[in-house]
Amino acid sequence: EVQLVESGGGLVKPGGSLRLSCVASGFTFSSHSMNWVRQAPGKGLEWVSSITTSSRYIYYADSVKGRFTISRDNAKNSLSLQMDSLRAEDTAVYYCANMARGVFDFWGQGALVTVSP
């Protein structure tokens, strides 16, 4: 059974930092591009960042470029998102998801990040 389990969410003040983690099991992690997708309260889905299998290629949405850093450790089947200079508009549930055939095949349960004074 495929499982993606996020952790690290919480409440942080504007300008602060937070690091999200996602641990994968049930599939060959090292063979899949991995992504972070977020969803602000009551809103739709927004892709945040993507990292290819060997970390060779990394992409960010314009809204987070220069503030967020995605990374992965294939030996530990883990994906991370370092979020710096957080803003109120970054408040969202953050999902990790793999990508195969151009689609987001499997999703974690999500980690809530709240940016508020």
Next chain:
Amino acid sequence: EIVLTQSPGTLSLSPGERATLSCRASQSISSNYLAWYQQKPGQAPRLLIYGASSRATAIPDRFSGSGSETDFTLTISRLEPEDFAVYYCQHSWTFGLGTKVEIK
């Protein structure tokens, strides 16, 4: 940048009725890379359809997808109570804003 426009924003239907959801791309896209997701409150999205018309694993056959180039459709042939949810289309890293299917 490709924009995906979903319509209607909300669809009010009764169980047993047919639901037709539209996703329109701002420019022609390969149907190989058009997907649909279902999301229920408090849950992560779930992949329903990939490649515009292929059902994902364990998705009931009342869900079907069709379309090409700029116009794509998700059809739910007969709505079951568990089908009332929000549906998103996706291409590459872009999502539509979603269609909410609610009970009439």
